[in-house]
Amino acid sequence: xxxxxxxxxxxxxxxxxxxxxxxxxxxxxxxxxxxxxxxxxxxxxxxxxxxxxxxxxxxxxxxxxxxxxxxxxxxxxxxxxxxxxxxxxxxxxxxxxxxxxxxxxxxxxxxxxxxxxxxxxxxxxxxxxxxxxxxxxxxxxxxxxxxxxxxxxxxxxxxxxxxxxxxxxxxxxxxxxxxxxxxxxxxxxxxxxxxxxxxxxxxxxxxxxxxxxxxxxxxxxxx
Numbered sequence: 001x002x003x004x005x006x007x008x009x010x011x012x013x014x015x016x017x018x019x020x021x022x023x024x025x026x027x028x029x030x031x032x033x034x035x036x037x038x039x040x041x042x043x044x045x046x047x048x049x050x051x052x053x054x055x056x057x058x059x060x061x062x063x064x065x066x067x068x069x070x071x072x073x074x075x076x077x078x079x080x081x082x083x084x085x086x087x088x089x090x091x092x093x094x095x096x097x098x099x100x101x102x103x104x105x106x107x108x109x110x111x112x113x114x115x116x117x118x119x120x121x122x123x124x125x126x127x128x129x130x131x132x133x134x135x136x137x138x139x140x141x142x143x144x145x146x147x148x149x150x151x152x153x154x155x156x157x158x159x160x161x162x163x164x165x166x167x168x169x170x171x172x173x174x175x176x177x178x179x180x181x182x183x184x185x186x187x188x189x190x191x192x193x194x195x196x197x198x199x200x201x202x203x204x205x206x207x208x209x210x211x212x213x214x215x216x217x218x219x220x221x222x223x
Contacts, residue, residue, distance in 0.1 A: 018061045018063070038115040051212075135156070
């Protein structure tokens, strides 16, 4: 596989994206826009990007923090709070446009974890590029944003999650039913960040493996 750093421009400043492509990739290779957790664009996210390349996808992970990586939860929370939704969505838009320019990419889907789940779902609502979205345990957008969603979404959550709790997941399902939105929610008996295999205190191998298989099915079915 081939890895490279892409340069991105936005109205609030430049940033980069980490990109991984299969060896045989071309313009027809589907591209996953991969959004970081609130820790930043760290080695864990880069490892997930490589997993996508192993599955035949190109992965592009934009750096929403512009080079900063948190070392503790307090710092991560501060970085997340400082990032404006509009700025994050613009960075994602820039990542898509750079992939179009650099690779001739035409088929896109999006996923993200924790904070990245917030931005994956929001970008699916706000931007026209995505054939499918797989947000993991991120807060949901306001109803007036969600109601315009056209992109097929599978939303992953954990029933033990105290942040994206079962009540919030139920609220998402209610909004989806109200507006007939293409959203499916899947909840595991797991905690927040159950997909993160670098955090043994919350990682759930069975839930993570099942979710990965379902994301593969979602993306392959829609791409």
